[in-house]
Amino acid sequence: MEQIDLVEAERRSFRTATDTGLWDIMIAAVISMLAVAPYLSPTMGDFWSSAIFVPVWIVVYLGLRLVRRHVVVPRVGMIRIGKHREGRLRRVSWVMLGVNVVALVAGIVAATRPVSVEAWAYPVSLGVVMLVGFSLAAYYLDVPRYFVYGLVLVAAPALGEWLFQQGRVSHHGFPVVFGTAAVLITLGGILRFVRAVPFHAPPPGVGSAKDR
Numbered sequence: 001m002e003q004i005d006l007v008e009a010e011r012r013s014f015r016t017a018t019d020t021g022l023w024d025i026m027i028a029a030v031i032s033m034l035a036v037a038p039y040l041s042p043t044m045g046d047f048w049s050s051a052i053f054v055p056v057w058i059v060v061y062l063g064l065r066l067v068r069r070h071v072v073v074p075r076v077g078m079i080r081i082g083k084h085r086e087g088r089l090r091r092v093s094w095v096m097l098g099v100n101v102v103a104l105v106a107g108i109v110a111a112t113r114p115v116s117v118e119a120w121a122y123p124v125s126l127g128v129v130m131l132v133g134f135s136l137a138a139y140y141l142d143v144p145r146y147f148v149y150g151l152v153l154v155a156a157p158a159l160g161e162w163l164f165q166q167g168r169v170s171h172h173g174f175p176v177v178f179g180t181a182a183v184l185i186t187l188g189g190i191l192r193f194v195r196a197v198p199f200h201a202p203p204p205g206v207g208s209a210k211d212r
Contacts, residue, residue, distance in 0.1 A: 019143050020072050020196045022064045024189025027149070028182040029060045035179035038171035075198050127154035145192070149185055156181050 033053040040049035134150030137143070160173020169176050 017076055017078055018141060019192065020068070020076065021189035021192030021194075022068055022072070024145075024149075024185050024192060026057075026061060026064055028185040028189065029057055031153070031178055031185065032182040035175045035182060038174050072197055076196070127157045130154055145188065149181075149188075152181050152184070 030053075033050060037049040037053070040052065044052065131150040131154035134146045134153065138146035138150070156177035157172075157174070160169065160177040163169045163173040163176065164171070
């Protein structure tokens, strides 16, 4: 009798149902704020230049949720999280809490140091937090592509700061490096969506499935 690896079967089913490229597009929408906000900050202030993106993110999220409910779920299906993955999620949550605490402390320390130190401390710490966050997402969701995104984003702020100090770009290079990253991640999400979601008509009655 053929033996079935339940953990591997759960991993494949979970990835099939969740890795459809939609989260990539949502991630790119969030990252785009880092590219556009520097241009808005002089007139709107640091807070509102970022806060203005919240309704944009809500609209993008609701749009992607509709796509998931009416396009993805009828064709790919849904999956319930098992105990194995719940344990992973708990570990990820604790690690992210620790990373955020370290990032907060680093930000406070950087703010009390000379400008030359602060200029590099912020982009480097931001990149590290992004790398850790995306690495944990890759681990939890079993999507290695997210680790690649993390590598791109950990290099982006440091590269932007270097370009800025060389006098080649403005706004610490954020519009260039994060704008490029957002475009690449969006293209990756669209490509994944096209490859992961079958576009033939679902069987009769399946289209009524609800997202939970």
